[in-house]
Amino acid sequence: MRITPWRRISKALGVRPVVSADIGLRTPMRVERYLFQARRQEIPALPTALLIVHLGGARVSGGRLHGRQSSYLPSFAVFIAAGCPSQWQLEGAVDVAGFYLPAALGDRLARHAEAAAEATSEYQFSDPLVTAAALQIVEELRRGPDSDARFLDELGRVLLRQTERVFEGRTGSRLSPSPTQLSRLRSALGWIDRHLDAEITNAALARHVGLGESHFRHVFVKAFGVSPNQYVRQRRLERARHLLALTSRPIAHIASDCGFTSQSYLTTCFKARHGVTPARFRRALLQQNGA
Numbered sequence: 001m002r003i004t005p006w007r008r009i010s011k012a013l014g015v016r017p018v019v020s021a022d023i024g025l026r027t028p029m030r031v032e033r034y035l036f037q038a039r040r041q042e043i044p045a046l047p048t049a050l051l052i053v054h055l056g057g058a059r060v061s062g063g064r065l066h067g068r069q070s071s072y073l074p075s076f077a078v079f080i081a082a083g084c085p086s087q088w089q090l091e092g093a094v095d096v097a098g099f100y101l102p103a104a105l106g107d108r109l110a111r112h113a114e115a116a117a118e119a120t121s122e123y124q125f126s127d128p129l130v131t132a133a134a135l136q137i138v139e140e141l142r143r144g145p146d147s148d149a150r151f152l153d154e155l156g157r158v159l160l161r162q163t164e165r166v167f168e169g170r171t172g173s174r175l176s177p178s179p180t181q182l183s184r185l186r187s188a189l190g191w192i193d194r195h196l197d198a199e200i201t202n203a204a205l206a207r208h209v210g211l212g213e214s215h216f217r218h219v220f221v222k223a224f225g226v227s228p229n230q231y232v233r234q235r236r237l238e239r240a241r242h243l244l245a246l247t248s249r250p251i252a253h254i255a256s257d258c259g260f261t262s263q264s265y266l267t268t269c270f271k272a273r274h275g276v277t278p279a280r281f282r283r284a285l286l287q288q289n290g291a
C-alpha cells in the first residue's frame with residue numbers, strides 16, 4: 001500500500017498529528033497540526049509541495065535546507081517544493097500546521113521560489129493573514145464532525161491565494177535579514193524572553209540592540225511581520241500556555257509571571273488567541289490526561 005506524504009511526515013516526527021483532515025470542496029488539501037519537541041528533526045523529500053506555518057512555541061533555528069544554513073524566526077511560514085528534503089534544529093516544543101498543496105499550485109510556487117530564493121526550492125516568509133488563516137483552519141478542524149466544511153473551503157482559498165500574493169511580491173515579507181540584523185534580532189528575542197515578567201518597551205529593546213527606536217521597529221516588522229509589541233504579547237501567551245499545562249500555579253500568579261497586568265487581561269488575550277479561557281484550557285488538559 002502506498003504511504004501518503006502525511007504519514008511519512010508523522011513517521012519521521014515520531015508523533016501523531018493532533019489534527020489531520022482534508023479541506024476543500026473541489027480540490028481537497030490535506031491539513032495537519034503537530035505539537036512536538038525534538039532537538040534535531042529531518043523531513044524527508046515528499047512527492048507534494050508542503051507549506052509549513054509556525055503557530056507558536058519555541059524558535060526554530062540552525063537548520064539546513066539543500067546544504068545551506070538557514071534561520072527560521074517566530075511566526076514564519078516556509079514553502080518546501082516537492083522532492084526537497086529539509087532539516088530542522090528546534091529550541092523546544094513547537095506548534096506547526098502543515099498544508100500539502102495541490103500539484104498545480106505547488107509547481108507555480110516552486111518556480112517563484114527558485115527565482116527569488118537564490119535558485120533553491122524553498123521560501124521563508126512572514127504574513128499575518130497566512131498565519132491567521134492557518135490558525136483558524138486548524139482550530140475549526142478541532143470541532144471534528146461539527147466543523148463547517150464551506151467555511152474551511154473559504155479559509156483554504158484565502159490561505160492559498162494570500163500565499164501566492166506573497167510569492168508575487170504583493171504582500172508579506174521575505175525572512176532574509178542581514179547577518180548583522182539577524183544577530184541583533186536574536187539578541188532582542190533573548191532579552192524579551194528573559195524579561196517577560198516586566199514592562200518591555202520598544203525604546204528599551206532598541207537601546208539593547210544599539211539601534212534607534214523607529215529603525216529597530218522597522219527592522220523587526222520586516223523580519224517577523226508583526227510589531228515588537230505584538231511579538232511580546234505572543235511570547236507571553238505562549239509562556240502562559242506552558243505554565244497552565246505543566247504547573248498547578250494559580251492563574252493570577254501565572255498572569256503576573258508572564259507580564260500581564262491582571263488575571264482578567266490574561267483571560268481576554270488568551271481567549272482572543274485560543275478561543276477558550278485559561279481556566280477552560282487547563283481543565284481540558286486535565287480531562288485529556290484522565291485527571
